[in-house]
Amino acid sequence: MRRQLVKKVTGMPTSDGAGVQLKRVIGQPAMPDLDPFMLLDDFRNNDPKAYGAGFPPHPHRGFETVTYMLEGKMEHHDSAGNKGLLRDGGVQWMTAGSGVLHSEMPKQTDGRLWGFQLWVNLPGRLKMVKPAYQDIQSGDIPEVQAKGFSVRVIAGQFGEQQGAAKTLTDVSYLDVHIQGGQRAPIDLPANQNAIVFVYDGQAKVSTDESPPEVIGDGEAAILQGDGPIYLYARNDARMLVIAGAPLNEPVARHGPFVMNTHEELVQAVDDYNAGTLAPNQWAFLERQ
Numbered sequence: 001m002r003r004q005l006v007k008k009v010t011g012m013p014t015s016d017g018a019g020v021q022l023k024r025v026i027g028q029p030a031m032p033d034l035d036p037f038m039l040l041d042d043f044r045n046n047d048p049k050a051y052g053a054g055f056p057p058h059p060h061r062g063f064e065t066v067t068y069m070l071e072g073k074m075e076h077h078d079s080a081g082n083k084g085l086l087r088d089g090g091v092q093w094m095t096a097g098s099g100v101l102h103s104e105m106p107k108q109t110d111g112r113l114w115g116f117q118l119w120v121n122l123p124g125r126l127k128m129v130k131p132a133y134q135d136i137q138s139g140d141i142p143e144v145q146a147k148g149f150s151v152r153v154i155a156g157q158f159g160e161q162q163g164a165a166k167t168l169t170d171v172s173y174l175d176v177h178i179q180g181g182q183r184a185p186i187d188l189p190a191n192q193n194a195i196v197f198v199y200d201g202q203a204k205v206s207t208d209e210s211p212p213e214v215i216g217d218g219e220a221a222i223l224q225g226d227g228p229i230y231l232y233a234r235n236d237a238r239m240l241v242i243a244g245a246p247l248n249e250p251v252a253r254h255g256p257f258v259m260n261t262h263e264e265l266v267q268a269v270d271d272y273n274a275g276t277l278a279p280n281q282w283a284f285l286e287r288q
Helices: 262-274 281-287
Strands: 004-010 012-016 020-026 037-045 055-060 063-071 074-078 083-086 091-095 100-106 113-121 132-136 143-146 149-155 171-178 182-186 193-200 202-206 213-216 219-224 229-233 237-244 252-254 257-259
Touching: 004 213, 020 193, 037 193, 037 237, 063 074, 063 149, 063 171, 074 091, 074 132, 083 091, 083 132, 113 237, 149 182, 171 182, 171 229, 193 202, 193 213, 193 229, 202 237, 213 219, 229 237, 252 262, 257 262
Parallel strands: none
Antiparallel strands: 004 219, 012 020, 020 037, 037 113, 055 100, 063 091, 063 113, 074 083, 074 100, 091 132, 143 149, 149 171, 171 237, 182 229, 193 219, 193 237, 202 213, 202 229, 252 257
């Protein structure tokens, strides 16, 4: 099937962690998931009261979390002993795999905190891999300059440029900046499910099969099939282009656990309650 724009989604206001206010794009009633993506959040706020409590210790199993920070500072700790400070333009790519507990806490008392969190599902054969963590600083993310637009290649490939993150599955994560009056053609691997999320300004999104659709700040276009995506901005605009090959596997999901079967989900909950989800689980919680 040629790539088509199949849906337009608006981020839904909600909160997560210890009351951090955000907008949920994937993982809400209008867009429960987009195989292989289970969640996409946009958290941006100038009020420390709305973000200061952060995301205290919590567990994950069976997928990966990707946090991309536009503005602000957030500190990561996890039960595997990893620690990192996420700054403007940086990314943390965490493979929860067999199980990990972690916290993400703001390291600022004023100013804007703005970033995105993406959940990438893992296939059944990789759900119990050893947890891993990539701390990617802004300067390590390659940027491709083209006529009228630029692309930060966080994961996957754009043109000849490979992304900064090492991924277990076939995933593309691009941050695209388009100058006013310019057009950006984006080529993605065949048959990847894709989302174009505009986080600043407004853009028209089209394909060879779909006419232009206006996507505003906080809105997303969902695309499926094979072929390029065309992005046009009358004024300067910024957007995420995220795509991945669908796993086409059953999903059993409950809170921070994403497995294939109900039995695996029950086991994850039991392991967490028993303190065996992750090595050093109780010691990590005591230190927080």
